[in-house]
Amino acid sequence: MPWQFDNERPIYTQLLEKIRIRIISGQYPAGNRLPSVRELAAEAAVNPNTMQRALAELERSGLIYSQRTSGRYVTEDESLVSFIRESVAQEKIHSFYEEMKQLGYSREETMNLLNKDKGGSST
Amino acid sequence: MNSILECSHVNKRFGRKEVLHDVNIQIEPGHIIGLLGPNGSGKTTLIKLACGLLTPSEGDIRILGEPAGPSSKLKIAYLPDKSCLSDWMKVSQIVDMFHDFYSNFDRIKAYEMLGRLDIDPKLKLKTLSKGTKEKVQLILVMSRKADLYLLDEPIGGVDPAARDYILQTILTNYNEEGSILISTHLIADVEQVLDRVIFLKEGRVVLDSSVDDIRIQNRKSVDELFREVFSC
Numbered sequence: 001m002p003w004q005f006d007n008e009r010p011i012y013t014q015l016l017e018k019i020r021i022r023i024i025s026g027q028y029p030a031g032n033r034l035p036s037v038r039e040l041a042a043e044a045a046v047n048p049n050t051m052q053r054a055l056a057e058l059e060r061s062g063l064i065y066s067q068r069t070s071g072r073y074v075t076e077d078e079s080l081v082s083f084i085r086e087s088v089a090q091e092k093i094h095s096f097y098e099e100m101k102q103l104g105y106s107r108e109e110t111m112n113l114l115n116k117d118k119g120g121s122s123t
Numbered sequence: 124m125n126s127i128l129e130c131s132h133v134n135k136r137f138g139r140k141e142v143l144h145d146v147n148i149q150i151e152p153g154h155i156i157g158l159l160g161p162n163g164s165g166k167t168t169l170i171k172l173a174c175g176l177l178t179p180s181e182g183d184i185r186i187l188g189e190p191a192g193p194s195s196k197l198k199i200a201y202l203p204d205k206s207c208l209s210d211w212m213k214v215s216q217i218v219d220m221f222h223d224f225y226s227n228f229d230r231i232k233a234y235e236m237l238g239r240l241d242i243d244p245k246l247k248l249k250t251l252s253k254g255t256k257e258k259v260q261l262i263l264v265m266s267r268k269a270d271l272y273l274l275d276e277p278i279g280g281v282d283p284a285a286r287d288y289i290l291q292t293i294l295t296n297y298n299e300e301g302s303i304l305i306s307t308h309l310i311a312d313v314e315q316v317l318d319r320v321i322f323l324k325e326g327r328v329v330l331d332s333s334v335d336d337i338r339i340q341n342r343k344s345v346d347e348l349f350r351e352v353f354s355c
Binding site for chain 1: 294316347
């Protein structure tokens with residue numbers, strides 16, 4: 001199945017996000033080799049150059065690194081992975097609060113609702 | 124390093140009708156480019172010029188540094204917008220014919236793709252549906268190891284599921300040092316496969332940009348931008 005993309009944003013940033021999630025969720029574990037650009041592009045059904053750009057961008061963030069001959073690897077730095085994991089989680093929480101605000105809920109009311117949610121109790 | 128395709132100041136007139144006007148295009152290796160435009164904008168004419176079926180009224184077209192002509196036919200794999208195969212032939216006979224014609228044709232690859240799309244090579248072309256015929260043609264073209272693939276409306280007649288497979292086929296089979304130029308109206312279907320698009324409007328290039336640059340600048344997809352630029 002080709003990956004799905006939304007229309008308003010560049011494809012490479014969306015690829016980057018999807019691969020980042022695979023890394024922070026452990027689907028691509030720390031220190032492991034990533035599939036090649038070609039393989040990833042074929043899986044996502046996107047242009048290899050676009051995939052290349054997404055991976056180059058991820059490399060800049062330090063989450064992956066390339067070894068000249070053998071391809072790209074996920075960083076061995078697990079604290080970096082969990083740091084990025086947490087910042088992605090923060091982003092999601094922020095946008096969730098934003099959406100709740102549009103519905104007219106304050107932060108506290110949102111928290112109360114969250115706690116009332118089945119299985120959502122924090123205690 | 125030569126460009127794969129270079130059009131400089133190309134004009135094409137049919138009688139008094141000017142179909143292409145001052146077209147300048149350069150295609151480097153390793154790209155998949157969409158040639159997009161409404162009906163009658165000159166897409167097919169441009170593709171025919173590039174493969175040497177037509178000659179420009181003015182301007183210059185070069186394939187890997189050489190003018191389009193007999194020697195460029197081996198470097199270009201062309202999918203015409205209309206079927207050019209004989210109806211009475213069997214699929215297997217057509218594969219043989221392509222094998223005879225083109226030294227860069229890979230017969231094994233062709234049979235692999237036919238198998239994957241469930242096309243029986245023993246069938247005669249006239250017994251196949253329109254969509255299946257199109258698939259056969261595309262398979263023949265993509266089974267060549269060419270420098271430039273010119274695909275004129277490759278997915279127009281096939282169903283959405285086969286469309287996905289065909290795009291996969293294009294992605295996984297093109298020669299990495301080669302480039303592909305695809306003309307189509309089905310932009311939403313091919314958008315993520317392209318890395319660059321060229322918009323033709325009334326014979327002129329009105330946009331030549333990377334897909335992601337378009338998305339960054341306009342905050343919309345190429346498909347949406349096309350509908351805006353060419354709204355009737």
